[in-house]
Amino acid sequence: MIFDDTYRPFFENARQRPLIDRRFGVCEVDLVAIASRTGLRADQYRVSAGSRIGPFASYHGGNAIEQLCRSDADFVCVASPDHRHFAAARDALNAGKHVLIEKPSVLFLQELDELDRIARRQGKLCRVVYHKLFDPDHKKLRTFVADGQLRHVNNGYCSLLEPKQISGKQFAEWLGGRNPGTYVAVHYIKLIDFTFGGRLVSVSCSGQRGIVGPADGNTWDSTQLRLIYRYPDEREAAFDIHTSWVTPDNFPGYVEQEVQFRFDNGVWNGHSRRRGIECTIEGKTPLEIKITINNHYNGTFLEPFGDRSQRGYGIEVLEQFAREVACVEFGSEGTREQRLDAVRAMEYADISADRQVVAAVQAMEAILERHVAGQPDALVRVNDWAGGLVLYTPGNSSPEVLYPAEV
Ligand SMILES: NC(=O)c1ccc[n+]([C@@H]2O[C@H](COP(=O)([O-])OP(=O)(O)OC[C@H]3O[C@@H](n4cnc5c(N)ncnc54)[C@H](O)[C@@H]3O)[C@@H](O)[C@H]2O)c1
Numbered sequence: 001m002i003f004d005d006t007y008r009p010f011f012e013n014a015r016q017r018p019l020i021d022r023r024f025g026v027c028e029v030d031l032v033a034i035a036s037r038t039g040l041r042a043d044q045y046r047v048s049a050g051s052r053i054g055p056f057a058s059y060h061g062g063n064a065i066e067q068l069c070r071s072d073a074d075f076v077c078v079a080s081p082d083h084r085h086f087a088a089a090r091d092a093l094n095a096g097k098h099v100l101i102e103k104p105s106v107l108f109l110q111e112l113d114e115l116d117r118i119a120r121r122q123g124k125l126c127r128v129v130y131h132k133l134f135d136p137d138h139k140k141l142r143t144f145v146a147d148g149q150l151r152h153v154n155n156g157y158c159s160l161l162e163p164k165q166i167s168g169k170q171f172a173e174w175l176g177g178r179n180p181g182t183y184v185a186v187h188y189i190k191l192i193d194f195t196f197g198g199r200l201v202s203v204s205c206s207g208q209r210g211i212v213g214p215a216d217g218n219t220w221d222s223t224q225l226r227l228i229y230r231y232p233d234e235r236e237a238a239f240d241i242h243t244s245w246v247t248p249d250n251f252p253g254y255v256e257q258e259v260q261f262r263f264d265n266g267v268w269n270g271h272s273r274r275r276g277i278e279c280t281i282e283g284k285t286p287l288e289i290k291i292t293i294n295n296h297y298n299g300t301f302l303e304p305f306g307d308r309s310q311r312g313y314g315i316e317v318l319e320q321f322a323r324e325v326a327c328v329e330f331g332s333e334g335t336r337e338q339r340l341d342a343v344r345a346m347e348y349a350d351i352s353a354d355r356q357v358v359a360a361v362q363a364m365e366a367i368l369e370r371h372v373a374g375q376p377d378a379l380v381r382v383n384d385w386a387g388g389l390v391l392y393t394p395g396n397s398s399p400e401v402l403y404p405a406e407v
Contacts, residue, residue: 001170002079002102005298006131008045009310010318012052019323024330029322033057033071035064035088037173069095075125075325077318078102081174082182086111089126093118098125098325100318104186105354108362109389109403116352123340125328127321127349130190134313134320136296137270141261142195150268152235153196156261158188159242163255167212167221167245175212180243181205181223181364188241188259189227189357194348198229200356200407201236203363203380207371211246218372221246225364252278252291321349356382359389359407366391366402382407 014029021027031053034042039060046058059067065088068076076092078085078101086106092099093115105128106112119126132138144150162184167175193200205225213219222244229237247256257272273292285291293299298312324343331339347353363380370378370393378393380402389403 003041006314006318007077007079008049008053009298010315010322012049013310013315014319014322015053019319019326021323021326023333024326025332027322027326027330030054031056032073033059033068035059035068037061037064039064065091068092069097073097074329075100075322081171082178083107083174086115089115090118093122093124093126096122096124098328099127100321101126101128101351103128103130103190104182104357104361105351106358107182107365109355109358109405109407112351112354112358113405119351123337125321125325125340125343126351127324128351128354129317129321130187130194130349131297131314131317132187132191133194133348134317136313137275138191138195141268141270144268145195150261150263150266152231152233152264153237154235154262154264155238156192156259157240157242158185158191158259159256160184160187161243161247161251161256162245163247163249163251164211164245165249171245175219177218179207179220179223179365179368180245181207181220181225181241181368182361183245184243184255185223185225185241185364186357186361188239189225189360190354191259192227192229192239193356196229196231196237198231198237200359200382201228201230202382203227203360203367204378205364205367206376207368216372218369220368223364223368225360227360250286252286254290254294355407359403362402363389363391366400 011029011031019027019029033056036042037060039058042058057071069091075098078088078099080088082104085101089099089101106115115126162180205223207220207223209215209217209220211221225241227239253273259270261268272294276295277293278291279285279293280291281289296312298310298314300310303309328336328339328343333339344350359382367378367380375393378391381390381392382388383406384390386399387401387404388407391400391402
């Protein structure tokens with residue numbers, strides 16, 4: 001799905017127009033290979049894309065990633081299901097490729113540490129796609145915060161509700177044992193973490209089951225995550241993030257996304273479906289075409305000058321990564337090491353700066369796992385006396401250390 005949404009248009013755009021930048025000149029970006037489970041959609045894509053894309057290899061089956069790693073690709077984008085990111089990213093880094101991973105980067109801090117270690121050893125980038133940081137509305141929020149217009153966040157809520165077809169059809173192959181929180185709450189965990197800074201203090205989470213799987217099973221319909229952050233002035237903020245993948249398919253938008261952040265001196269309200277369009281077309285909306293269309297994320301357009309285009313912040317974020325790789329490899333300023341360090345210092349995407357997001361995900365998954373085992377309402381404390389990530393379960397006097405080192 002995400003390949004079709006963003007990677008496909010990125011590579012097709014780049015084939016038409018190479019990257020041009022004073023720092024590295026002209027850089028062609030070719031899609032050289034795809035690794036997938038069955039190869040079926042890659043074959044379909046080759047036919048449907050025609051001349052919009054150049055020749056590429058398609059590897060599938062058990063050793064698809066191994067074959068991809070032997071190709072001469074300069075960078076590898078990992079867009080497999082959430083719990084299959086780590087192994088692919090590790091193998092690609094070990095093979096000397098730069099790596100871009102779809103959110104959520106990885107599910108455990110131990111995995112994050114390993115990827116960061118390999119990337120540094122190999123002198124390669126390991127970065128994560130959080131396209132919501134490129135949404136103009138979120139950039140404005142961060143600008144207001146950075147400029148002191150909005151002062152000290154106190155609390156807030158976010159919700160992101162996916163349609164049933166995501167859990168019932170799109171992800172049917174890998175949905176077992178998964179939850180919508182890991183899949184989409186990370187968008188907002190990252191937004192909160194990156195925009196407001198601060199130290200993550202604790203994580204709690206509840207959830208519901210019974211639609212996509214049995215009521216006592218380990219596959220979740222919806223989750224409610226709560227994060228507490230502490231800031232350098234010792235004040236705290238609480239954030240509630242609600243997610244679901246069982247919203248009816250005839251919902252007017254693709255996904256329902258809403259945020260509210262309350263500050264000492266203001267309130268920020270954002271609603272994905274209320275920032276633009278409402279369109280009705282008989283027989284098409286809301287299933288084939290959505291009533292509320294997000295033209296900022298990823299839209300197909302007839303440009304005023306006649307071209308057909310596909311653009312938006314979901315594609316922009318990929319182009320930015322390709323520019324960063326080009327800068328490291330072909331830039332003319334400073335040494336390669338200096339250019340690598342300069343890109344890594346742009347923390348919005350670096351794996352090493354994703355620690356608190358991964359910590360929140362790891363905590364949430366552990367809490368849900370305990371719930372399935374009949375011990376609901378666990379809480380994870382971050383950087384307390386027992387370790388970096390520590391799980392406390394009601395009625396159990398000994399905490400479980402999920403990650404011993406400082407988060
Ligand atoms: N940034 C966003 O807004 C956004 C949106 C959707 C999905 N995503 C993320 O992108 C990732 C993929 O999601 P999707 O919706 O495209 O899922 P999808 O099920 O449509 O595609 C997953 C792809 O991974 C391949 N795959 C699965 N197991 C594999 C393996 N072991 N080896 C090689 N390939 C394998 C499949 O063949 C398929 O092509 C997820 O991590 C998801 O969280 C991000």
